[in-house]
Amino acid sequence: MSRSEDITNAYNAAKEQYAAIGVDPNAAMDKLDNFPISLHCWQADDVGGFETPDSSLSGGGIQATGNYPGKATNIQEHRMDLEKSMSLIPGKQRLNLHAIYGDFQGDRVDRDQIELKHFQSWIDWAKDQGIGMDFNCSVFSHPKASDDLTLSHKNKEIRDFWIEHTRRCRSIGAEMGKQLGSPAIHNIWIQDGSKDLPVDRYTHRAILKESLDEIFAEKYSTDHLKDAIESKLFGIGLEAMTVGNSEFYLAYAVANQTLICLDSGHFHPTEQVGDKISSALLFVPEILLHVTRPIRWDSDHVVTLNDDTLLIAQEIVRCNALDRVHMGLDFFDASINRIGAYVVGTRAAQQAMLFALLEPRDMLLKYEEEGQFFERLAMLELLKTKPFGAIWDYYCLKHEVPVAQDFIADIQQYEKNVLSKRS
Secondary structure, eight states, rough: HHHHHHHHHHHHHHHHHTTTOOHHHHHHHHHHOOOEEEEEEEGOOOOOOOOTTTOOOOTOOOOOOOOSOOOOOHHHHHHHHHHHHHHHHSSOOOEEEEGOOOOOOOOOOOOOOOHHHHHTHHHHHHHHOOOOOOOOOOBBSSSGTTTSSSTTOOOOOHHHHHHHHHHHHHHHHHHHHHHHHOOEEEEOBBOOOSSOSSOHHHHHHHHHHHHHHHHSSOOTTTTTTEEEEEEOOOBTTTOOSSSOOOHHHHHHHHHOOOEEEEESSOTTOOOOOHHHHHHHHTTSOOOOEEEOOSSSOOOOOOOSSOOOHHHHHHHHOOOOTTTTTEEEOOOOOOOOOHHHHHHHHHHHHHHHHHHHTTTTTTHHHHHHHHHHHHHHHHHHHTTSSSSSSHHHHHHEEEETOTTTTTHHHHHHHHHTTTGOOOO
């Protein structure tokens, strides 16, 4: 018997177990097929970008740790690594691109001068791959961000520079969505904050509100562009105050009906992003998620199939919000093979979604509404021992990507043949 036959037989046996509790694994897999995950470009090169030949992350309250060999050093290597990663992940993904990753052809283009032409080759590449794209303004790691204030800066010249940059990014994002036939989500995250206790928080937040109002004055069809704004609790060197905190951005998103971006590393360690999803969905049209794995702080570790990731997935499914929640990843681990990080992290997020889609929601809801809390707890526990792995393996087989641990050897071979040869 071939291995594919073994996987299929195991799947059929598992399918019977799920059918006994009213769950159709085929329907769950079909739903997962229509829930693409946006791969973050910055995992491939540790948030370096291609503005200059020696581009590297500096400032902004973020950092990549580690120096594992073989990172992408140019656009060709970057796309090669993305293609390799996507070939090992089931289903179709998207690409989430930052503005510093433009195809600048060796020219020094400041951020208030970027144009569509600097990203057209990325759009063409995405079209060849058959995937959609998302976009981000890059409001960090720049001389005009050296004092940790940008869109909330009291200096109008600096503020106007970043307003222009973000306006241009929205325009480019809209064109991405138009050309690719799938709306691009443009997300605004800024580093603005203070290392020590500030006196005037109010003015900086008032200025940020004015800057956002100016940025969003230009309207685009939501068929092409969706706007998201992202909060953060703190950053490295920005521990005392973040201008764009959770209260500010949630209030702004509700008032202006933008998407709110919930990053699972941008809250207090005892907060769960999964718990916030149902609340936010009542007041904003859609949600963008940046899924990462914080360890004690916003450390951006590779996503794993842990309780926090599962709760995020479960809340998306339980809220019947697959069409209102968009998932992107946001980790950058430079201490391990970067393609391996992509594949492990993306598969973990997909596994969480599939696990959630395999819940017998009607049964669980009936128990809950009838006060049968023992039965609800018992079923939630029993689900943990259902043959979920057999369903996942079949899903990978169906999409003709490596099953189980097979992708490890594939990535090791890619490291030997490609990554080890990079300087």
